[in-house]
Every structure is written in C-alpha cells, then in structure tokens.
Amino acid sequence: MQPADRQLVTFALIICVTCSVLLSGVAAGLRDRQERQVELDRKRNVLIAFGVDVHDEAGRRISAEQVEDIFGANVGQFVIDAATGEELAEAAVDPNAIRVKRQLRLFYWMEDGERQRFSFPISGAGLWGEIRGFISLENDLMTIAGITFNEHSETPGLGGEIERSWFQEQFQGKRLMADGEPKPLTAVRSGADDDDPHAIDGISGATITSESVARLITEDFKRYNVFFKRLRDG
C-alpha cells in the first residue's frame, strides 16, 4: 500500500467512526424524549376528540403536565379483539395485531365511576399518505361527538385543511348508523345539508382527501361496531 493510500484509508476510517459514534449518541440520547412526544401527542389528541379544550384562556396550548393530568384523571383504555368484540386481558394485547387492526384500542371517559363515552383511533389512506386521528362517540354509540386528525401528509391549504377546526367541528352530531346498520358518511361537494346526518362538507379542491376521510371513518367504525353491538344488545 502506498503511503498516500494509507493516509486515505485512515482518514476515511476516522470520519466513519466519528460520524457513527456521534449519530448513535444523539439517537440514543434523544430517544426517550422523542417517544414521550409521540405518546403525549396521542394523549392530547384523545382529549381533543373527547371535546376537552387543550388551550388555555390565552389560546396557548396547555402544558404536557396538564395533558397528563387530565388524561390520567379521566381517561381509561382497553383493547378488544376485532373479530369477537371481546375485551382482551392486558397479557393478550399485541402491538403488531393493533397495527393491522386485528386488535382494536378503545379509550373511555370516566365520569361518576362509569365509562361515559368511547373514543378510538381512526386511520386510512388519504391522497398522499396515511391519515390518522381520533374520534369520540356519544352514549348512543353512533353519533359523532368529536374528531381530530393529527397525522397526515395532505396538501397544505387544500387537503391539509382537515386539521383545522372548521372542518372537524362539522362532524359533531353526524350519525354513523341508520336503521340499526352502519351507514357510510358521504363527502358532499357543494355544501352539505346541515340536516343530513350522514353527509359532510367536502373541501373544495380536495375531493379525494374529503372522500378518504369519510371512508376511513366509516370503515373503522364498522370494525368497532362489533364491540358496540354487544354493548347495545346488552
């Protein structure tokens, strides 16, 4: 090996090792904090779906501690089997099964020692990527009480408007059942009739996103309806 080559290899090695050590260090050092952020985002959005105002009087978002406090005091969660609708024991819960929706996570709001309302995560394909959010239902288990979309890659300003409150608020009071059967939501192009409980206002210029949102709510509701049906039938 020529001296020049040796120098070249040595230099390359030093660069590689330095960069790797630095990156591993940063990734390991920040991992806990990143995971906490993801978890906090989830809790915050469950609260939003339940209709909790996560902003203070000044319009700023409430702190992480406050989110944890409210969540811890009022919200409980459990996992059901998608096929049977039965509540699963802690030991049977499998994160991979939850990912492919064979097991379904539910949140409930505690009031007077009782499970008052249910909320569950919703997700599905949008125009550019997956849309994720949370929805909560009234006690009749079919009327939407609140909804939020916290993860999406829709076009900002067009499909991205699904993250705005004007879009999300219109879902309140919409119904997912008719005559005892699940009924799909539809996204209407030119202003939905307020009295129609199964239609939502689409976003102009974002037809695919609007329709995707209506579809993913309908489909995920059908999955959870296995469990809700058991509750309704007593």
Next chain:
Amino acid sequence: MAAHKRTIIDPLSDNNPITIQVLGICSALAVTVQVQTAFVMACALTVVLTCSNLLISLMRNHIPSRIRMIVEVSVIATLVVIVDQVLRAYFFELSRQLSIFVGLIITNCIVMGRAEAFAIQNRPGASILDGIGNGLGYSFILLLVASFREIIGSGSWYGWNLFPEGYVGSGLALLAPGAFLILGIIIWVQRTVTQNFKDD
C-alpha cells in the same frame, strides 16, 4: 475586512444561491406553502450550512482530494440527521410538518456547493461567514416565496388571518405550479436588477 463583508453580503442578493445560482430549488418549492415551515427549514439549513462549512474548512488540509466529496457528504449527512433528531425531540409538530424535507437538506446543492466552492479552500472564519451569508440568502428567498404563497393561497401570514372571513384562497398558489410561477418571477426580477452576473 472588505472581503469578509463581501463574503456575507454577496449571497444575499448579487450572488444569491437560489435566484442567481438556482440551487436548492427543490426545497424552495416544497416547504414554502406556509411561512412557518419555510422559516424552520431556513433555520435548519442555515445551521447545517454554517456547521458543515466550518468542519470542512477545519479539515481542508487533511482531506485526501480523491475522497473529498464523500467526506463532505458524510459530514453534511451527520449534521442533518442530528438536526432532524433534535427537531423530533423538541419541536415535534414542526418536524411532522417538514417530514422528509429536513432529511433532504443532505442533498441540497447549496450545502455541498459551498463546501466544494468555498470551505475546502478557505479559512474557518471566512467559511463560517460564507455559510451564514448563503444561509441567509436562501432563507430570504424561501420566506419571500412562502409569504406570497401563504397570503395568496390561504389569506394568512405565519398563521395570522389577514383578510376578512370569506376570503377564498387560490389553490394554484398552494400547489407546485404556483410555486414555480412565483419563484420564476422572483428570479426574473433578481436577474433584471443584478445585471452583471455570470451565466455559465
């Protein structure tokens, strides 16, 4: 001193990386829908560019010229991943909005371009100034494009509504074609004002 001043002032206008050299166009189109994301992107790029210029400049007498470029890319990529990880840990919402674009700073021609054109043959001090200057030049254009797009497309600036309720935004400004038009006009204006730039 005058040379230093030129190093930092030139990229702002007469030798702007976007409007004169036409580098970094990809991100200038992609993250300029809203001023806020453009701002974070601009900060991230300026930090990465300044640090990479400094590091490359410090190593300039030791880097074997045959593997010069791969070393530059390694340094840049490491810096970018660190910035991305920090954003994810401390600015969760913003990192989600920027998604892959922070990672794409690695391939932003401005960073590599300044390392090759400047840092590899200049002292660390001058290289830092060059990094800051080019970062600011990039940021300026990015914010300008984003301002036009957000005001025309959404009727707001940095999230604040500027127009009364009922303003219907222009979808064109929010989509890629609008970005091309606005950037094209800015480049045209810049090149009309700056008469004697070198066009290879």
